[in-house]
Amino acid sequence: MTELKINGQLTQLEVSEDMPLLWALRDVAKLTGSKYGCGKGICGACTVHIDGQPMRSCITPMSYAKGKSVTTIEGLSEQGDHPVQQAWQNLNVAQCGYCQSGQIMSAVALLENNPNPSDEDINGAMAGNICRCGTYPRIRAAIKQAAKLKQADEGAQS
Template sequence: MIELTINGTKQKFDVDPEMPLLWALRDIAKLTGSKYGCGKGLCGACTVHIDGQAVRSCIMPISAVVDKQVTTIEGLSEQGDHPVQQAWQDLNVPQCGYCQPGQIMSASALLAQNAAPTDEDINNAMSGNICRCGTYPRIRAAIHKAAKLAREVK
């Protein structure tokens, strides 16, 4: 039995310790916000936070996150009012939307580490997240707006 803390709640999983975290989240915990994209950790659709760091859950074995805090898009904020989520809505970032949970999780991890990122900081932090629709300019603008919103709240 593997016990994880997901979005602040302890949950038990009776699974193979090598099961990818993504499948435990989606299939067992029924947290379907994180998406399957490539299965190789290359596209970023499955991004979650492990102890505040953006990681690819499709290649992370469930056994590697025992005693760590896992945060999914569903746990980023209860009301969807995290500054990144607000900026995404304000600037109408999503087109098809499939990659957006991973984009938001990577962006929020960036802003937790860097309250005023430059375009270069954003490009570096977001380089592992692929958007097939090409919304990169809106994503960058939304990250800048989220940084501003977060500074205004403080």
């Protein structure tokens, strides 16, 4: 039994400690928003946040995730209205949509660290996420829009 926090909920999963977090999330916790793309940490489709840091869940064993706090795409916002989620919809970023959970989780982490990223910052932070359909230009545009939305939100709150 492995205990960890998933999207704010303390959760116990009956899994072996060498099982990658991705499969524990998908097959045991039944949270299928995080995607399998390569199983080697090279495509980014499985990106989740562990204690706030973007991590490749397909190569992160449960022994590492144990006791930590994991955020998946399902827990990113209660209403699906995180500025990154809003910008993604405003600009119709997705094509097939399969890689977009991972793209969004990487983008959210980028904006946490860098509220106003340049094209180069975005390219650097997002180069680990493959999109086969080819949504890269819209991802760049959406991250910039999300940065503005986020600043507007934060301005409204202060």
